Amino acid sequence: MSSSVFTYDAATSKPLLDEVQKRSGQNLQACYQCRRCAAGCPVGEETGVTPDRLIRLIVVGDREAALNNLLVWKCVACYTCGTRCPNSIQTARITETLKQMAKKAHVTPLTPRIADFHSAFMTSTRHLGRFNEIEALTIYETKTAIKELSQGKVKAVIDEMVGQARLAVDMMKKKRLHLGVDKVKARSEVKALYEKAKGR
Template sequence: MSTEEFQYSHLSAQVFTSEIMARSGQDITSCYQCKRCAAGCPVAEQTDMVTPNRLIRMVILGDIEQALTNQLTWKCLFCHTCGTRCPNNIKTGRVADTLKKMALDAGLDPQNPEYKNFHKAFFNHSLRWGKINEIGMMGEYELRNIWDTMKKRKVRKIISHMKARSQFAWEMFRQKRLHLSFHSSKGRDEISRLYKKSAGRKWI
């Protein structure tokens, strides 16, 4: 769980824990490690043994680096099995979500940059047009991916990725799921005014 270099510091643990609690709205100090969340987590097999309860422990101990970069934080599907089973009603999914946001705010490169690209593309598209057009949204997502890979100068990866993606698109078309019609909402100015208001808010 923790790296060897990790040194416990009371102050940083306290500050980190309170920031997570304020941003996620979850009282994580009430966790008594019963591991009901761990038993139900659908991605627990793929996270290097980091389960929701251990994630909470990491935060409480102030192991900031591990908390922001471990596998669970980035693989969490936000399915809320942990939250509904927790006897103390801690929604650990929201803790993981908060950690992701903090990592992105801090400019830490996520282990899975496609995650960030997908949600950014989705969010930007909904702000820009008021409705999601899947072709446009996926297009932006792919462009972001290509741009990220270009920066790392991995041309081969781009080609294999494009191949996989065009297969995906063809599959969607074949299954009558790809539509070329374009939708937008007239309330876009309301949405962009709201978006301006959201600037600089770390929590609601």
């Protein structure tokens, strides 16, 4: 959670604001802190940072807090904030932008598992043009297992594997686990969209 006091940094405020506005396509300067977004955000209470606060962190140039807070990773992209905002500011696009910026800046995420799941989701959808449970979960579980084993967290890895195996069996019994590989026809178009988004 970030401090309750905002720290204004004149040297970083404009470059940070300009970069986030350009990459997210959102006009953060239109925000007048009415907090309508905060009232509807389903994760604001647990993240300690609400959409209005995230915008303020960017406007005052607090790069460290803007890139490293729980809302960036726990935003569920429900778009409630944008629907409520009188200035149509879509914070989900801002949190997505900050994820990319944090990754590029090699900031260690506060929620590594969520960051790894996000990365696996993006890799799978880029590859097949749509989300594939088996591929994405294999990428995610392998990555987190290697990382946690290197940190000596053997029990956490075993618990995760057992939990996932049980879940898979339950889902198969209910015919809810899709084992096929579905691809979209125009996969090259999806990849091109990803490349375009990466360059923003």
